[in-house]
Amino acid sequence: MSILLFVESQQRKLKKGSTELSSYGFALAKQQNTTFTIVTINCEDADKLANYGASKLINLKLSTKHFEAHAYATALAEIATKENAKIILISSSADAKYMGGILAGKLQAGYVTNIVGLPVSNDPLTVKRSVFSNKAFANTILPSAINIIGLSNNVHEEISQNSSTAVEHQDVQTTAKCTQASLEQSEGKATIADADVVVSGGRGLKGPENWGLIEDLADILGAATACSKPVSDMGWRPHSEHVGQTGKPVATNLYIAVGISGAIQHIAGVNASKIKVVINTDPEAPFFKAADYGIVGDAFEVLPKLTEKLKART
Amino acid sequence: MKILVCISCVPDTTSKINFKENDTVFDDQGVQFVINPNDEFGLTRAIWFKEKVGASVDVLHVGQASAEPTLRKALAIGADKAIRIDTHAVDAFVVADQISNYLQANPYDLIIAGRESIDYNGSMVPGLVAAKSDIAFVNTCVQLEIDGSIATATREMDGGMELLNVELPLIIGSQKGLVEETDLRIPNMRGIMQARQKPLEVVPAVESQSKSAIQNFEKPTPKAAVKLIPADDIDQLIDLLQNEAKVL
Ligand SMILES: Cc1cc2nc3c(=O)[nH]c(=O)nc-3n(C[C@H](O)[C@H](O)[C@H](O)COP(=O)(O)OP(=O)(O)OC[C@H]3O[C@@H](n4cnc5c(N)ncnc54)[C@H](O)[C@@H]3O)c2cc1C
Numbered sequence: 377m378s379i380l381l382f383v384e385s386q387q388r389k390l391k392k393g394s395t396e397l398s399s400y401g402f403a404l405a406k407q408q409n410t411t412f413t414i415v416t417i418n419c420e421d422a423d424k425l426a427n428y429g430a431s432k433l434i435n436l437k438l439s440t441k442h443f444e445a446h447a448y449a450t451a452l453a454e455i456a457t458k459e460n461a462k463i464i465l466i467s468s469s470a471d472a473k474y475m476g477g478i479l480a481g482k483l484q485a486g487y488v489t490n491i492v493g494l495p496v497s498n499d500p501l502t503v504k505r506s507v508f509s510n511k512a513f514a515n516t517i518l519p520s521a522i523n524i525i526g527l528s529n530n531v532h533e534e535i536s537q538n539s540s541t542a543v544e545h546q547d548v549q550t551t552a553k554c555t556q557a558s559l560e561q562s563e564g565k566a567t568i569a570d571a572d573v574v575v576s577g578g579r580g581l582k583g584p585e586n587w588g589l590i591e592d593l594a595d596i597l598g599a600a601t602a603c604s605k606p607v608s609d610m611g612w613r614p615h616s617e618h619v620g621q622t623g624k625p626v627a628t629n630l631y632i633a634v635g636i637s638g639a640i641q642h643i644a645g646v647n648a649s650k651i652k653v654v655i656n657t658d659p660e661a662p663f664f665k666a667a668d669y670g671i672v673g674d675a676f677e678v679l680p681k682l683t684e685k686l687k688a689r690t
Numbered sequence: 691m692k693i694l695v696c697i698s699c700v701p702d703t704t705s706k707i708n709f710k711e712n713d714t715v716f717d718d719q720g721v722q723f724v725i726n727p728n729d730e731f732g733l734t735r736a737i738w739f740k741e742k743v744g745a746s747v748d749v750l751h752v753g754q755a756s757a758e759p760t761l762r763k764a765l766a767i768g769a770d771k772a773i774r775i776d777t778h779a780v781d782a783f784v785v786a787d788q789i790s791n792y793l794q795a796n797p798y799d800l801i802i803a804g805r806e807s808i809d810y811n812g813s814m815v816p817g818l819v820a821a822k823s824d825i826a827f828v829n830t831c832v833q834l835e836i837d838g839s840i841a842t843a844t845r846e847m848d849g850g851m852e853l854l855n856v857e858l859p860l861i862i863g864s865q866k867g868l869v870e871e872t873d874l875r876i877p878n879m880r881g882i883m884q885a886r887q888k889p890l891e892v893v894p895a896v897e898s899q900s901k902s903a904i905q906n907f908e909k910p911t912p913k914a915a916v917k918l919i920p921a922d923d924i925d926q927l928i929d930l931l932q933n934e935a936k937v938l
């Protein structure tokens with residue numbers, strides 16, 4: 377038995393979070409008393425993972441040049457079988473969640489998403505996953521011979537090892553089911569999925585013309601910007617920024633919520649973030665109950681000051 | 691064009707989440723079940739196709755009779771026929787097996803599922819169905835046009851959008867964006883009356899195996915009270931974030 381870890385890349389470079397995932401892979405292998413193999417696909421800097429304790433580091437050069445879920449799942453199913461993997465570890469990115477079900481179907485493997493730590497038991501394999509949009513956890517038994525587990529963001533420490541695993545390259549012929557007609561990607565900008573800090577605005581900001589306040593703060597923090605549902609419904613911000621139970625989930629180190637009341641559906645989707653700061657004029661806003669730090673105050677006064685002070689600090 | 695919309699019934703988003711029987715079972719007492727929001731966006735797009743370009747729209751649920759009022763609601767919104775595969779939907783593998791089996795005898799051009807159910811947040815069923823039935827899948831779909839046998843679908847990724855061309859049959863994972871919030875329909879009296887006459891078929895389940903079992907649930911540990919910082923003392927906030935929370 378061994379463990380296979382799929383580490384993603386984007387534009388041929390490792391994605392952020394790949395070292396956290398690799399560190400988890402090492403800890404998991406140790407716990408399961410086995411070795412682990414890291415697999416990357418069409419990645420040019422896989423060697424950056426040499427010191428995470430993997431016994432093998434394989435880069436698959438696919439004939440399908442960019443991410444295509446069916447081609448990736450096919451290639452990973454093949455290598456998982458070849459490596460006799462019993463646990464396959466993937467991330468919680470949009471791509472991983474897209475591909476995970478296809479991969480599980482191909483391998484007839486068990487599969488769980490949103491796991492929040494190392495398995496709570498090895499025999500039978502039992503993992504803790506977040507359910508009901510972070511309102512609960514479910515300890516889940518995986519009885520199958522092969523299982524895929526999807527790790528939530530920001531749940532494991534990054535620890536490098538004293539290893540120097542060499543990268544092997546393998547060519548793989550694949551066929552895509554979907555043809556990419558165009559791709560639009562914000563380059564170099566933090567995304568809600570992988571940013572360390574997310575600055576989010578709600579209806580309290582009064583209108584889209586005031587979003588400069590949110591963007592300035594986000595810029596200085598290297599943060600991604602997000603918003604509440606009504607803000608995207610009204611077209612003040614794009615849908616892709618809508619976070620919460622019916623929008624994108626947020627599991628970041630620092631979530632700053634400005635002019636957001638903290639409705640149950642909003643909090644459900646952002647509660648996995650480590651530290652939450654709330655800025656709101658209403659001391660009774662429900663969000664204060666879920667926050668770590670709060671300022672009862674007017675966004676139009678607090679935000680410029682906060683941005684300025686942070687700027688002075690750098 | 692034949693469209694199938696897969697519907698999961700989930701607790702209304704305002705529901706209190708509680709467990710019973712030693713935290714092994716979700717307590718549905720007093721909980722109102724609704725069409726999974728991601729599925730409702732998909733259903734609304736399906737009805738758009740029906741009205742604008744001509745299509746038949748069936749809805750399918752794998753589960754027990756308690757879901758029938760939710761299926762009737764889908765009929766009242768405008769679906770033509772509902773199908774319930776009669777079994778206990780213990781996990782995504784059972785659901786996907788049932789859907790794939792149904793598709794074998796009843797082919798559709800377009801199968802719409804949600805990106806995820808908002809209760810267990812699995813994000814698993816459509817991918818599993820795609821693999822089992824060997825059909826193309828586009829997840830987190832925010833735009834979908836169909837021209838003859840070719841679909842053009844926009845997929846939302848982390849930090850971007852991708853436009854994909856793909857041949858039917860296709861399964862998509864739908865979410866908000868596929869239609870706007872304001873496009874969602876509240877069933878009117880006429881729709882509700884019509885829904886009573888529309889077929890709701892109950893189909894027996896085939897044998898299928900679950901691949902996961904919930905041992906027990908846990909609630910997150912309650913958090914400490916918020917630390918309030920005066921609005922004129924931003925330095926204190928920065929200091930706390932830097933030195934106490936260590937997130938700056
Ligand atoms: C099925 C369903 C799903 C939903 N899913 C989501 C979801 O995924 N995500 C989501 O966000 N919502 C979701 N909602 C909506 C949710 O219930 C709330 O309506 C929404 O989150 C409120 O957004 P808001 O906080 O921006 O606005 P409001 O509730 O209007 O709050 C605005 C806040 O701004 C404060 N404020 C006003 N002026 C200022 C100022 N000058 N400075 C600082 N603060 C100020 C006010 O005190 C108030 O607390 C969902 C609802 C339903 C029914």
Ligand SMILES: Nc1ncnc2c1ncn2[C@@H]1O[C@H](COP(=O)(O)O)[C@@H](O)[C@H]1O
Nearest residue numbers: 696698752803804806807812813814815
């Ligand atoms: N019991 C079910 N019956 C029919 N469709 C389902 C069922 N459960 C999930 N689905 C579909 O699969 C999607 C993703 O669900 P999940 O994998 O549970 O997150 C849902 O949005 C539905 O479209």
